Amino acid sequence: MERPMIFICHSLGGIVLKKALIIANEKADRYSSISRDTFGVMFMGTPHRGSDVAFWGRLFGTMADVFTPGSIRTQLLQDLQPKSSCLGDICLQFVERSQSLRIFTMYERLKIKGLPGLVVDKDSAILLLPNETPVPIEADHRSMCRFSSEKSEKFQLVLDCLRELIEDALEQQQPYTTSTRSAFVDSLKVLDPDVLLRQVSRPSPGTCAWVTTNGLFTNWRDIATNKVLWVSGIPGVGKTTLMRYLIETQRRWLQKRTASKEDGFVVAFFFCNSNDPLRKTHFDLLRSVLHQILSQRNELFRYLDDSDLEQYLSRASEDQDNADEASVEILRNSISTILQRSKNVNFWVFIDAVYELTTHSRDELFNHITEIVERDIIHKVKLVLSDRVIPYSRRFKNNCIELEMHSSSETGEDVHRFINTKVEDPCTDGVIPWQHQTEIEETFIELAEGNFLQASLAWKNFYSGVPYWSPRVIKTRLENLRKISKEATAYYCSLLERIPEDSKDVAKQGFTWVLGSRKPLSVSELQHAVAIGAGQRSWADLVESLGFNFEVQFDQAFGYLLRVEPDRSVRFTHSTIKELLTSAPRNLSPSDSNTLARFAIRESDIDAELAKACIIFLSFRDFGRLRNIAQQVLTEEIKEALARALKGSKKLGNIDLSRYDDGNDSQGNSEGEGRSS
Structure with a gap:
C-alpha cells in the first residue's frame, strides 16, 4: 500500500463507491492501485439491503420526497425504479469484496420532520460484517453529514472515527507495543x-x-x-x-x-x-x-x-x-x-x-x-x-x-460418575476390598443427594486417615458419614453468616416451618407462614406483612440452604442441614458458634413455635364469618343427605338442626362477623 485511501460516503454516494470498487476489482489490470490502496470507508446513511426490489422502491420514494421538488421527483422515480434489482446486486457483490476494508457505518437515529419513519433505518444501514463498526448518530438522514461547528457532538463523533481510520492505516506496518x-x-x-x-x-x-x-x-x-x-x-x-x-x-x-x-x-x-x-x-x-x-x-x-x-x-x-x-x-x-x-x-x-x-x-x-x-x-x-x-x-x-444445573438430570449422573471414580480407584488397586465397592458407592450416592460438595466432603471423611481397611472399619466409616462433618458444618455456617441482617429472623422462621411441616410447603405457603406475627387480627393484616419480594430475595434470605423444587415445593438443599439446625455440634470455632446460635432451634421447640403461629392465624376475625358459612353449607348438605335417605319424606321438615348449635360459638361468630364487616 503506497498511500492509504479512505472514502467518506453519504446516502446513495455509498452505492456509487461500492460500484467503483467492484469495477476496480474486476478490472485489476487498469485499476489495481484503487483496490490495493483503499484502506477504509465511512458510510453515512447508506442503504445495504441487497436485492429487495420493494425496499428500493420505498427508499427512492422517501429520498425523492426529501431531496427533490415536484416534477423532478417524478422523473427521478421513473429513472431509479428499473434500477432496483441492479442496485441490490451491487450491494451483494460489494460484501464479497469488502473483507479487507476497515468500515465505519454511521446510522441515523432521528426522523426528518414530516416523514413517518427513518429514511435509512439501522437494519438497512448496517452490513453486519466482522470488519465493520456500527456507530449511531443523533441526527436525521439529511443533517447527519452537516455540522454547525467543530465543537458539535456530531462532528466530534465523526472526527473520532476518521482519526481511528487514519491511525489504523498508519499503524498497519508499525509495532503496537510502546x-x-x-x-x-x-x-x-x-x-x-x-x-x-x-x-x-x-x-x-x-x-x-x-x-x-x-x-x-x-x-x-x-x-x-x-x-x-x-x-x-x-x-x-x-x-x-x-x-x-x-x-x-x-x-x-x-x-x-x-x-x-x-x-x-x-x-x-x-x-x-x-x-x-x-x-x-x-x-x-x-x-x-x-x-x-x-x-x-x-x-x-x-x-x-x-x-x-x-x-x-x-x-x-x-x-x-x-x-x-x-x-x-x-x-x-x-x-x-x-x-x-x-x-x-x-x-x-x-x-x-x-x-x-x-x-x-x-x-x-x-x-x-x-x-x-x-x-x-x-x-x-x-x-x-x-x-x-x-x-x-x-x-x-x-x-x-x-x-x-440443580434441575438437570445430567448433573446427578455426573455426581454418580464422580463417586464411581473415587471408589473404583482404591478398590482396583486393592487398597479397599473390591467386594465392598457396590455397598460404598450406593451409600455415597444416597448421602450426596446429587451434590458434588457433599460427595467430596463425604469421601474425604471416609477415606482419609485409615492405615488398614477391614469390613468393620468400612462399616464404621459409612455409619459416621450419616453425621454432619466438621467441614460441612463450617461451610453451612459461612452461608448462614452471609444472610443479610434484616433477613435473619425471617430465615429462622422459614427453617422452623420447613423442619416442622408434615408435608412440603409451597413457596407461597412459606411466604405467608413466615409473615404471621403477633398483633395480627385479620387476613388483611397478614397480607400487609408480605412487604418483601419473597421470590426474588428467596435464595439470599435463606442463605441458599433452602431450594425450590420444580413442583414449587420448598426443601432443604441437603438433609444434613436439618441436623445442623436442631443439634448442638461440638468443637465449633467461636465465630461459627455465634452464627449457629442465631438460627438453631431444638426439636422439642419446633411444634410449639408452629402452634403459636397457628393460634394467631386461627384467631383471625375472618374465621368467624367462615365458620358461619361452613355451618350453613353443612346444614344444607345434611338436609339433602337425609332427603335422599328418606326418599322425600315430609318428616324432614320437622327436624330442627339449630338446636345442635353451640350457643356460645354462635354468639362469638356473630360478633366476629360484625367486626369483619
Whole structure:
C-alpha cells in the first residue's frame, strides 16, 4: 500500500463507491492501485439491503420526497425504479469484496420532520460484517453529514472515527507495543488467570461433557443474537468446575474453527471469591479481563488513548490495590471501546460465582453487561455467568439463556460418575476390598443427594486417615458419614453468616416451618407462614406483612440452604442441614458458634413455635364469618343427605338442626362477623 485511501460516503454516494470498487476489482489490470490502496470507508446513511426490489422502491420514494421538488421527483422515480434489482446486486457483490476494508457505518437515529419513519433505518444501514463498526448518530438522514461547528457532538463523533481510520492505516506496518502500553499491561496483572484456572478442581473423567451437547448451551454458542448464558445452581452442585470445563473446551473449539490469522478470538475469565481481596470487586474483574484481552491481542491497543493509560498508571502508582472512580471508569471504557470497535475478533468472557462479588460491584457488573450487549450490534461478544440464583432473582435486565444445573438430570449422573471414580480407584488397586465397592458407592450416592460438595466432603471423611481397611472399619466409616462433618458444618455456617441482617429472623422462621411441616410447603405457603406475627387480627393484616419480594430475595434470605423444587415445593438443599439446625455440634470455632446460635432451634421447640403461629392465624376475625358459612353449607348438605335417605319424606321438615348449635360459638361468630364487616 503506497498511500492509504479512505472514502467518506453519504446516502446513495455509498452505492456509487461500492460500484467503483467492484469495477476496480474486476478490472485489476487498469485499476489495481484503487483496490490495493483503499484502506477504509465511512458510510453515512447508506442503504445495504441487497436485492429487495420493494425496499428500493420505498427508499427512492422517501429520498425523492426529501431531496427533490415536484416534477423532478417524478422523473427521478421513473429513472431509479428499473434500477432496483441492479442496485441490490451491487450491494451483494460489494460484501464479497469488502473483507479487507476497515468500515465505519454511521446510522441515523432521528426522523426528518414530516416523514413517518427513518429514511435509512439501522437494519438497512448496517452490513453486519466482522470488519465493520456500527456507530449511531443523533441526527436525521439529511443533517447527519452537516455540522454547525467543530465543537458539535456530531462532528466530534465523526472526527473520532476518521482519526481511528487514519491511525489504523498508519499503524498497519508499525509495532503496537510502546513503553506506556507495556507498563499498562503489567500494572493490570495482579493475579495470573491461568494459575487460578488450574487451581479449580478438574472435572472427573466423564463428567461435564453433557453440557457441550445440551440444547441450551448450543443455542447460546451458535446463535449470534444469544449473547448471555446464565448457569445457576445451589451450593456444591459443581458450577465452578463446569466453568473450568467450558473455558478449556471453548478454547479448543475456537482454535479449530478460526478461519485464518486475520480472524481471531479472545477467551477471558474471572473467578470471583469474596475471601480473596483481589477477586471480589468490579475493579478486580475489569483489571483481569482487560489484561487478558490485551495480552492475547496487543493490536487492540490501537483503540485506546495513551493519555488514558498514562492517567491510570499515575493513579495506580499511588495505590495499586484500591481504585478510585476515575480508574474504574478508564478500565470500563477501555473494555467497552475494544469490544465495540475491534474488527475480526470475537470475545468470549466467562465470569464465575457472581454471588461472591460485593453487592455494589455486582450491580456495576450487570450495568456494564447491559451496555456491552446493547452496543454489540454485529454480535462479537459472548458472556457466561454462573450464580446460585436465576437471573430473575438478580433483576438482571438482559435476555439470556438460562441453564439450571440443580434441575438437570445430567448433573446427578455426573455426581454418580464422580463417586464411581473415587471408589473404583482404591478398590482396583486393592487398597479397599473390591467386594465392598457396590455397598460404598450406593451409600455415597444416597448421602450426596446429587451434590458434588457433599460427595467430596463425604469421601474425604471416609477415606482419609485409615492405615488398614477391614469390613468393620468400612462399616464404621459409612455409619459416621450419616453425621454432619466438621467441614460441612463450617461451610453451612459461612452461608448462614452471609444472610443479610434484616433477613435473619425471617430465615429462622422459614427453617422452623420447613423442619416442622408434615408435608412440603409451597413457596407461597412459606411466604405467608413466615409473615404471621403477633398483633395480627385479620387476613388483611397478614397480607400487609408480605412487604418483601419473597421470590426474588428467596435464595439470599435463606442463605441458599433452602431450594425450590420444580413442583414449587420448598426443601432443604441437603438433609444434613436439618441436623445442623436442631443439634448442638461440638468443637465449633467461636465465630461459627455465634452464627449457629442465631438460627438453631431444638426439636422439642419446633411444634410449639408452629402452634403459636397457628393460634394467631386461627384467631383471625375472618374465621368467624367462615365458620358461619361452613355451618350453613353443612346444614344444607345434611338436609339433602337425609332427603335422599328418606326418599322425600315430609318428616324432614320437622327436624330442627339449630338446636345442635353451640350457643356460645354462635354468639362469638356473630360478633366476629360484625367486626369483619
